[in-house]
Amino acid sequence: MADALLSASLQVLFYRLASAELINFIRAQKLSHELLTNFKRKLLVVHKALNDAEMKQFSDPLVKDWLVQVKDVVYHAEDLLDEIATDALRSQIEAADSQDSGTHQVWNWKKVSAWVKAPFASQSMESRVKGLISLLENIAQEKVELGLKEGEGEKLSPRSPSTSLVDESFVYGRNEIKEEMVKWLLSDKENATGNNIDVISIMGMGGSGKTTLAQLLYNHDRVKQHFHLKAWVCVSTEFFLIEEVTKSFLKEIGSETKSDDTLNLLQLNSKRA
Template sequence: MADALLSASLQVLFERLASRELAKFIWAQKLSPDLLNELKRKLVVVHKVLNDAEMKQFSDPLVKMWLVQVKDAVYHAEDLLDEIATEALRCEIEASDSQASGTHQAWNWEKVSAWVKAPFANQSMESSVKKMIAKLEKIAEEKEKLGLKEGEGDKLSPRPPTTSLVDESSVVGRDGIKEEMVKWLLSDKENATGNNIDVMSIVGIGGNGKTTLAQLLYNHDTVKQHFHLKAWVCVSSQIFLIEEVTKSILKEIGSETKPDDTLNLLQLKLKERVGNKKFLLVLDDVWDMKPNDWDDLRKPLLTAAEGSKIVVTSRSETAAKIMRAVRTHHLGILSPPESWSLFTKLAFPNGDSRAYPGLEPIGRKIVDKCQGLPLAVKALGSLLYYKAEKREWEDILNSETWHSQTDHEILPSLILSYQHLSPPVKRCFAYCSIFPKDYEFHKEKLILLWMAEGFLHSGQSNRRMEEMKGGSREECGT
């Protein structure tokens, strides 16, 4: 994600290097415009190989280190231009204030000159830019050793929080296991643990449909009628935070909480709210849980009516054992026919692959590479729906990303899907990665942040940023 921000930063940097304000500054400082033109040329050389570098970084640690050097150089260039722009704006405001008071005063570029030297340990701006050019030149030379090529790689054209909503039309398979789980949820027999609430776990690797299965159960018509209260909580954080989870449960069942509520108050509210009511709780994407955490979370739930249930999804069977799940379902991968069925629904108009005989055999090979993971099939099926050329499908099939190894267990199919976002959408999407996992985004605030970063561009000089705000969903694909 950070590399998309780098690409976005370079685009913004190019625009600022060509701005009238900077040209004024260069003229006032009596510097040669060739200096910044040379800086721009060096940045362009680096920018041209970013596509290739972004793809190869997943399999080549040296390329990843090279990208870190590029980021450092680009961010230093941004800092320099930010400082110049800030001081230039201050001088402009001072000049405007002087004119408003009836006195005329030209911009005091001498002040700018004196100021701009300060942040660089008494080095002149000219020497600072020359130093930056030398650094970029060295970086550009290293790209040859790393085998990075211009225009190569896939062309650029923290999991978000889950919700209980599901598109059942895009779900295939799992019918047998779903019926078995529904039957268990509707059972009001005495619970196996001797308490009024039992736990069932769905365990499996990332991307194999655990959350989707839990969503199907949660939204099953008979299940909805069977329980008095239901709550869907996406845990997701690798550190289980008992207070946050308890607050989320209370909000889901319509109970108010206050910022200064202690855990004791929260648990008393939860105990009272679920008392003698048949309660269904889904804890989605539990990563790690200590026995003490589970004991504390469970205490207020023990007052729920007989037949209450908890469904937990996790990649870790250890978490299921700590929660004393009476049933654990190890969710396997989709069969080849199921994978192909899901792919055709998403990749072909009307789900009809027969209408595209040139694409069908390529699509089947791509599906085989997804190894039965529903999330991988969905990601690439949705991506290929907008690509009608055989060459585009072959590029996906033959991409080096399939062979990449990452430290973060990112599915190669998801990397491919991300790499093929359009540049504006990619930079907006990547910007969201700076927020903590499960951060709740507010559309208007996020758009303002995109605007502040300079990510939104109308392509029309007579259109103000504020006027673009209403259309920014289309500009950045939100």
């Protein structure tokens, strides 16, 4: 999934580049429409590789720098379009002012002219668009050199499945939250009603120790004494059928399964176990 803010900014940018307001401004100023089309085409080439870049930026710092360059171009393009909108407004005010020679209209323009300035006095729109195109061409070339692919991009390598084994001698600073969660786990018979199943979620950033905490709870002496049946099942981030999860659970508790078992049979076996 591409960076949310960057992807959203690009979508808005494409929308504004195709707006009637911008097209009318270009025609009125007799600017090159082909130049703008070229800019959109270059931007689209970069946009198609965003998903792959998003996936690879965590393992490749050069890809992360590449994304920063893309953001910089997008922000400059947004500034340019904002200035075009301002210049279009200034032109409208000047046109209205020339049609009305009344003192009130003249005073109104003097008041507005303090904050509505011609943005292209120091540098023309065309030269700025050409500069952005040049940057995009360099970024597109770096895309090729970095091996970024268009479309959905490459999937990250699947994580190795975890087990319940943990070396507690290498674990630090988890005692307080571990003991608190042990209390929650041991309170199930007092609080649960009927066949309700209590679920405790452990959430956090990748590498923050969620799996390690789960392993500590699974191997805790009081937890072992409290539950007569335990099972450790690792569910991959890849699409995992519920049948496969149930089979893994049954295998963990020593119950045999068959390859052609239906989900109903698996669930019945699970209930009997």
